[in-house]
Amino acid sequence: MLQVPYLRENTEKALTGLAKRNKDFSATVQSIISVDESRRKLQNELDNLLAESNKISKTIGDLFKEGKREEADGMKVRTTEIKEECKGIETNLSQLEEELKQLLYQVPNVPHESVVFGKGAEENEVVYSSGDVTSLGESKLPHWELCEKHKLIDFELGVKITGAGFPVYIGKGARLQRALINFFLEEAQKAGYTEHQVPHMVNEASGYGTGQLPDKEGQMYHVGVDDLYLIPTAEVPLTNLYRDVLLKEEQLPIKLTGYTPCFRREAGSYGKDVRGLNRLHQFDKVEIVQLSKQEDSYALLEDMVNHVKGLLNKLELPFRILRLCGGDMGFTSSLTYDFEVYSAAQERWLEVSSTSNFETFQANRLKCRYKGADGKTQLVHTLNGSALALPRIVAALLENHQDENGVRIPHALVPYCGFERI
RNA sequence: GGAAAGGUGGGUGAGUGGCUGAAACCAACAGUUUGCUAAACUGUCGUACGGGAAACUGUACCGGGGGUUCGAAUCCCCCCUUUUCCGCCA
Numbered sequence: 001m002l003q004v005p006y007l008r009e010n011t012e013k014a015l016t017g018l019a020k021r022n023k024d025f026s027a028t029v030q031s032i033i034s035v036d037e038s039r040r041k042l043q044n045e046l047d048n049l050l051a052e053s054n055k056i057s058k059t060i061g062d063l064f065k066e067g068k069r070e071e072a073d074g075m076k077v078r079t080t081e082i083k084e085e086c087k088g089i090e091t092n093l094s095q096l097e098e099e100l101k102q103l104l105y106q107v108p109n110v111p112h113e114s115v116v117f118g119k120g121a122e123e124n125e126v127v128y129s130s131g132d133v134t135s136l137g138e139s140k141l142p143h144w145e146l147c148e149k150h151k152l153i154d155f156e157l158g159v160k161i162t163g164a165g166f167p168v169y170i171g172k173g174a175r176l177q178r179a180l181i182n183f184f185l186e187e188a189q190k191a192g193y194t195e196h197q198v199p200h201m202v203n204e205a206s207g208y209g210t211g212q213l214p215d216k217e218g219q220m221y222h223v224g225v226d227d228l229y230l231i232p233t234a235e236v237p238l239t240n241l242y243r244d245v246l247l248k249e250e251q252l253p254i255k256l257t258g259y260t261p262c263f264r265r266e267a268g269s270y271g272k273d274v275r276g277l278n279r280l281h282q283f284d285k286v287e288i289v290q291l292s293k294q295e296d297s298y299a300l301l302e303d304m305v306n307h308v309k310g311l312l313n314k315l316e317l318p319f320r321i322l323r324l325c326g327g328d329m330g331f332t333s334s335l336t337y338d339f340e341v342y343s344a345a346q347e348r349w350l351e352v353s354s355t356s357n358f359e360t361f362q363a364n365r366l367k368c369r370y371k372g373a374d375g376k377t378q379l380v381h382t383l384n385g386s387a388l389a390l391p392r393i394v395a396a397l398l399e400n401h402q403d404e405n406g407v408r409i410p411h412a413l414v415p416y417c418g419f420e421r422i
Numbered sequence: 423g424g425a426a427a428g429g430u431g432g433g434u435g436a437g438u439g440g441c442u443g444a445a446a447c448c449a450a451c452a453g454u455u456u457g458c459u460a461a462a463c464u465g466u467c468g469u470a471c472g473g474g475a476a477a478c479u480g481u482a483c484c485g486g487g488g489g490u491u492c493g494a495a496u497c498c499c500c501c502c503u504u505u506u507c508c509g510c511c512a
Contacts, residue, residue, distance in 0.1 A: 043472060044472060044473075044480090044481095046481080047471090047472065047473090047480055047481040047482085048480075048481090050480085050481060050482085051481070053493085054481090054493085056492070056493090057440075057492050057493040058440070058493080059492095060440085060492050061439095061441090061492085061493070062440085062441095065441095072492080076492045077492095078492090080492075082492095083492085246432095246468095367470095369469095
């Protein structure tokens with residue numbers, strides 16, 4: 001969430017930025033500022049009362065030691081009074097704090113200055129594109145037909161044992177998954193990211209730490225008996241590794257990577273968006289995460305973008321990069337680049353990576369800070385990106401590299417697969 | 423799942439109701455001394471929120487949350503967690 005002092009001191013700037021999201025936040029921001037002001041006033045009152053009470057208590061202690069019992073008892077009257085007063089103030093104060101928190105949860109991150117105003121996905125800017133998107137011949141098949149033809153993925157078996165959106169990968173289909181995961185992890189490691197194997201379930205505090213809660217409550221699978229959430233992305237456990245941590249400047253940037261399955265309820269999805277591998281409840285992804293000094297984060301975002309570009313080039317896939325407009329950006333993000341690969345048989349673009357800088361928005365909730373050379377403590381910037389999500393990569397790989405004889409595996413992937421063709 | 427013992431600052435660890443935001447030691451940082459290194463000595467050395475131009479100052483925090491008390495790291499209750507023992511088990 002945003003920091004109140006920032007909103008107080010840069011109100012205009014924040015509102016101008018937020019307006020790019022095609023929604024008016026001025027009323028909420030104004031409430032935040034005024035609630036916070038009341039909060040501070042009340043806090044001050046409380047502090048003064050407690051200070052008085054502390055002083056009296058000390059005196060009472062001294063009097064007891066000197067044996068002046070009656071005098072001490074006399075002073076208890078005032079502390080009792082103060083206690084009553086404090087109780088009232090504390091109640092009001094916690095109400096205000098709760099109110100403030102709820103208001104802050106409603107305000108998304110302020111978009112970066114390079115982000116344009118926009119109502120939705122159609123206004124995203126294409127900032128880069130690569131590869132040949134000329135369509136294939138008439139015999140081209142969509143990936144769900146290729147999967148069936150070559151017995152790579154059985155969607156119906158998944159329905160039987162679990163439900164829609166939980167495919168079963170078989171034979172070369174399963175090996176291709178494993179190959180891609182290993183390929184992505186190896187590439188990440190070469191780029192300086194430290195591999196982590198993290199839990200696939202997280203507690204509530206972690207959900208709040210990265211902002212999935214309370215914003216996307218309904219999108220996560222929740223295990224009621226133990227009050228745990230299945231992770232929707234490795235971003236959650238990886239970033240929360242550094243919750244409540246005070247770092248030294250020289251530790252930054254911290255570069256993490258990890259493979260995990262991702263679980264998403266995807267409530268409200270429908271139609272051709274969910275066909276085949278396009279949208280699943282469980283899918284595999286390798287994620288990259290960075291924690292950085294504030295002044296370095298945008299350069300590091302570029303590094304991450306270049307890393308993902310490299311992966312797609314090695315997989316020989318046509319792709320483009322979009323800079324998301326205000327209206328299409330995620331709640332917690334300040335700048336997001338989406339990567340889309342071209343699906344030759346479906347003749348549409350499929351999102352395979354989303355790479356973002358969250359600036360201090362997550363770090364504020366996470367309480368992840370570092371001590372600079374000047375001794376000042378400040379929040380880190382957090383960044384993350386998919387590198388990469390598997391299902392649509394598999395879809396694009398199958399569709400784009402199909403020919404009369406089957407499907408060709410890109411050279412970079414062959415050592416990981418152990419086969420050249422499907 | 424049952425039982426017992428723990429959880430204190432970057433680390434080790436003292437502290438059973440007021441003199442404790444917390445001893446001591448280690449680490450770290452700054453300085454003095456010194457051919458260099460080392461050693462010795464001196465000083466600094468938690469976080470958050472608030473007030474103040476600043477020096478400085480108020481409050482809160484000893485796993486988390488409640489409670490008792492004029493006053494809680496210290497007493498009571500609940501929860502989390504660690505270790506050990508038992509049970510179960512890949």
